[in-house]
Amino acid sequence: MQFAFTDDQLAFRDAVRDLLARECPPSVVRDAWTNKHGRTDTLWTRLGEMGVLGAALELTDLDLVLVFEESGYFAVPEPIVEHVAVAVPLLPEPTRAATGAITAVTSLEGQGAVAYGNSADVVVAGSDAGVELLEAFEVTTLPNSVDGSRRLGQVSSSGTGSGVQIGDRDVFRRAFDRGALGTAAQLIGLTRRMLDMTVAYVSDRNQFGVPVGSFQAVKHHLADARIALEFARPLVYRAAWSMSEEDPDASVHVSMAKAAAGDAANLTAAKALQCHGAIGYSYEYDLHLFMKRAWALAAAWGDASWHRSRVGRAIL
Amino acid sequence: MDLTFAPEEEAFRAECRAWLEANVPRGLPSGDTRDGFGVHLEWERALYGARYAVVSWPEEYGGRGASAMEWLIFEEEYYRVGGPQRVTQNGIFLLAPTVFEFGTQEQKDRILPRMAAAEDLWCQGWSEPNAGSDLAGIQSKAVRDDAGGGWRLSGQKTWTTRGAFCTHLFGLFRSDPEAERHRGLTYFLVPLDAPGMTVRGFGRLDGDEGFAEVFLDDVFVPDTDVLGEVHQGWGVAMATTSSERGLTLRSPGRFTATAARLIELRRERADPHDTRLRDAVIRAWTDAEAYRWQTFLTVTRMSAGEQLGAESSMTKVFWSDLDVRMHELALELLGADAEHDDSGWMKGYQFALSGPIYAGTNEIQRNVIAERVLGLPRK
Known part of the structure; x- marks a missing residue:
């Protein structure tokens, strides 16, 4: 038992973190809410140059889990999990996707609406019937996501009919689990971010002549959020290991991770808002960018109830 | 990994x-x-x-x-x-780690084998009537007895688990009357049959005589029964609290076992179509697994040389709240039978309710988490 990441895995995470800290401040996330495509101008290319977009061709789910966690921390408005974790490993010709020349998104049964379909070049679509690659498709726009950067749609194939079959039912199930795992990791990152923002705010904001973070009522809210993070995170890392090792119970481990991470993120969003007071409720303040991403991702790729139900089928 | x-x-x-x-x-x-x-x-x-x-x-x-x-x-x-x-848990899990860390060779040789063999039975003498959550408010005194080569202890300890059945007490006493709060305390090891000791058992919530109060009236303790440095008892004791709140006192195995019993109970008692109970049982099992994996993460860090610090407060809140939730759920599964349940769940529920109180209340733990893990201002 050695439950720790390698220096290489941590170094990769740190490199991505440095890039995102520079290139994905909240202003970039906010811009994606109102711009044409809901994405960033340059980050996709930068991630391609760094090797993140094609990383799954060489690296394992475990190698990537911390990268997805960082993408959550910065609320990166790009289809990182869909493209990197799910689609690229399945593409017959992944070169252009790996560099970022094209964007692949996913339309897997169970993930919910298709995010970023409006700017996709290819779609990996799947269900228990199998997985296919759609190069000609139509996107029907759905009502707006609570997270303004996530442009939602439904995808259907068009033109010459159905897509190219690229996988069977087992491939679909593994693809879905990779999406759920990557999303769970993003929720861990979002939880950390909301906690960091709130700790900074309540340490700085004075009322009654003292920082509001010195009041026990505020401390206890944030302690509860920190506890939820503490006990969700190991489940996510453990699920990543199980996926990498092709553990027969990996799906159950992914479901435990997604349920716990979604619950932790939702709890932390509520605590963060309450501890910010009115400022957190204002649209100009950045907290809501992270809260809304958390709400969206906690619901996507199977919400906590759905995943617990899947755990139940294994243990009850 | x-x-x-x-x-x-x-x-x-x-x-x-x-x-x-x-x-x-x-x-x-x-x-x-x-x-x-x-x-x-x-x-x-x-x-x-x-x-x-x-x-x-x-x-x-x-x-x-x-x-x-x-x-x-x-x-x-x-x-x-x-x-x-x-x-024997209060000796083997709470005192022993402190003896290993601070005890002299003579103390280790004298105390540990008899503790392991359940010949000497140790109870904890920390809380006092006016020093509970505010443990640093300890008033029981240790007065120097140079002629006797030791100390004379006076005062009262309480909430001493199984004190009426044990043979020895480890406790904190104020050895420097000039010092305040955390300073000037000394950690003593005292036989309960020493002259001047009076132990009175009393009932806990479930009626068992699991509590005791201990009265000390000029009880002589030789220098060889001081654990760690004189006046440094607070630091010595804190090494024990980390063990108590952390994984040694309540390891994950207890809670994964309770979760497994809960799954059995649901199978026997619940309407299989009741999705709310089903979800609650799965959540309890997942939480127990989360504690297990968080512990493996922690043990990996410790084996790499890291010290377990204020993080142990997160562990304590998590397992104690989880234990209450699991027992509440069991009673719900038992329905009207919960009232006269003799399978252990009602008894266990009452014990679980002590979890958020003992070893430092969960309110104190949340303060510790906020201040020492998150870095929020103390005042």
Whole structure:
């Protein structure tokens, strides 16, 4: 038992973190809410140059889990999990996707609406019937996501009919689990971010002549959020290991991770808002960018109830 | 990362499982009653005889020199087969780590083997009527007795678990009357039959005589029974609290075992179509697994040389709240039968309710988490 990441895995995470800290401040996330495509101008290319977009061709789910966690921390408005974790490993010709020349998104049964379909070049679509690659498709726009950067749609194939079959039912199930795992990791990152923002705010904001973070009522809210993070995170890392090792119970481990991470993120969003007071409720303040991403991702790729139900089928 | 157990760990698990399955007694009375305590001591001595009482201790003190991971494995197996409460826990889990860290060689040799063998039975003398959550408000005094070569202790300790059945007390006393709060305290080891000691047991919530108050009237303690440096008792004691709140006192194996029993109870008692109860049971099981994996993460960090600090407060809040939730759920599954349940759930529920109170209330733990893990301002 050695439950720790390698220096290489941590170094990769740190490199991505440095890039995102520079290139994905909240202003970039906010811009994606109102711009044409809901994405960033340059980050996709930068991630391609760094090797993140094609990383799954060489690296394992475990190698990537911390990268997805960082993408959550910065609320990166790009289809990182869909493209990197799910689609690229399945593409017959992944070169252009790996560099970022094209964007692949996913339309897997169970993930919910298709995010970023409006700017996709290819779609990996799947269900228990199998997985296919759609190069000609139509996107029907759905009502707006609570997270303004996530442009939602439904995808259907068009033109010459159905897509190219690229996988069977087992491939679909593994693809879905990779999406759920990557999303769970993003929720861990979002939880950390909301906690960091709130700790900074309540340490700085004075009322009654003292920082509001010195009041026990505020401390206890944030302690509860920190506890939820503490006990969700190991489940996510453990699920990543199980996926990498092709553990027969990996799906159950992914479901435990997604349920716990979604619950932790939702709890932390509520605590963060309450501890910010009115400022957190204002649209100009950045907290809501992270809260809304958390709400969206906690619901996507199977919400906590759905995943617990899947755990139940294994243990009850 | 490697989340598998090593072959020798698997072998150790198999050995523990075989012995425990053959030897764990069933249906023992509560160890928090005078008669029940005696029955439990027989079990503790059987554990000692098979060298399972203190597996993580060095062999010369009665252990097996087991690693932290092996100790966790032992705990998983112990509670999986329904092993009884450990009535020796306050000695072997709370005092012993402090003796290993701060004790002299003479103290280790004198105290630890008898503790492992359940010959000396230790209780904790920290709380006082006016020093509970505010533990640094301890008023019981230690007055220097130069002629006798020791100290004279006076005052009152309370909430002393199983104090009426134990033989020795470890406690904190104010040795420097000029010093305030955390300073000027000394950690003493005292036999409960010393002249001037009076122990009075009293009932807990469930009616068992599991509590005691201890009155000290000019009790002489020789210098050889001071643990750690004089006036440095607070720092010595804090080493113990980290063990108490952290994984040693309530390891994950207890809660994964309770979760497994809860799954059984649901199978027997619940409408299989009741999705709310189903979801609640799965959540409890997932939380117990989360504690297990968080512990493996922590043990990996400790084996890399990191110290367990304020993080142990998160562990304490998590397991104690989880234990209450699981027992509440069990009572709900039992329905009207919960009132007269004798399968252990109602008894267990009452005990679970003490979890958020003992070892530092969860309110205090949340303050610690906020201030020392998150870095929020103290004032």
